[in-house]
Amino acid sequence: MKKLVTSPLLLLSMASLAQNKDPRLTEIWQPEPKIVSPGKTAADAPADAIVLFNGKDLAEWQTEDGKPAKWKVEGDAVTVVKGTGVIKTKRAFGDCQLHVEWRTPAEVKGEGQGRGNSGIFLMGLYELQVLDSYKNRTYSNGQAGSIYKQTAPLVNASRKPGEWQTYDIIFTAPRFNKDSSVKSQGRITVLHNGVLVQNSTAIWGATQYIGIATNTWHKEKEPIVLQDHGDAVSFRNIWIRELE
Secondary structure, eight states, X not given: OOOOOOOHHHHHHHHHXXXXXXGGGGOOOSSOOOOOOOOSSTTSOOTTOEEEEOSSOOXXXXXXXXXBOOSEEETTXXXXXXXXXXXXXXXXXXXXXXXXXXXXXXXOOSOGGGXXXXXXXXXXXXXXXXXXXXXXXXXXXXXXXXXXXTBOOSSOOOOOTTXXXXXXXXXXXXXXXXXXXXXXXXXXXXXXXXXXXXXXXXOOSSOOSSSOOOOOOOOSOBOOEEOOOSSOOEEEEEEEEEOO
């Protein structure tokens, strides 16, 4: 999707012309924003979205080593099969708007990180935590809505286990200079069940379980990864819009 760009010089000229008291001098007519038909509801994919999971098959997904994904598709959802490993998109993405619906098991087992655990890895590196965080205390930067082991969510907007939840994500990939140094950090905004939990949050670097995350050069686009953490977490209605 092309960005509309207004140059600083044009804005300066407009400000000067505005002194003439003619409102037309500050009107921008070109370029005209592209028309994108929205979905019937906020959860439905807009016309320019790529549907990554349609409730029927895993045609858009594969295992870490490129083989057919082994998670279970039933009803309109796909569920982690313990021990089969992560699944990742066949396509690669950078800046994006991503919609994911997820559900932790209705039968509660375990506590803390051992309860309904999975994760969504943007570019296969930056984890937005999926966890049953309904009356389930764990470290704050490891609960649902956190950028795992980095930034805690602003609030806990979790629904009860067994209920469907939504993430609406706006992700800006990090940029690197020619010498592989960081030009700008990645940033992420997340609404959890319609509630803002990450507000243009700077991502420190690739997710680490131990130690501080750091940025390391990678391609401009990488696959999205869903984690197999051993719990039967389900996903449905996954779609993405590329923002370029």
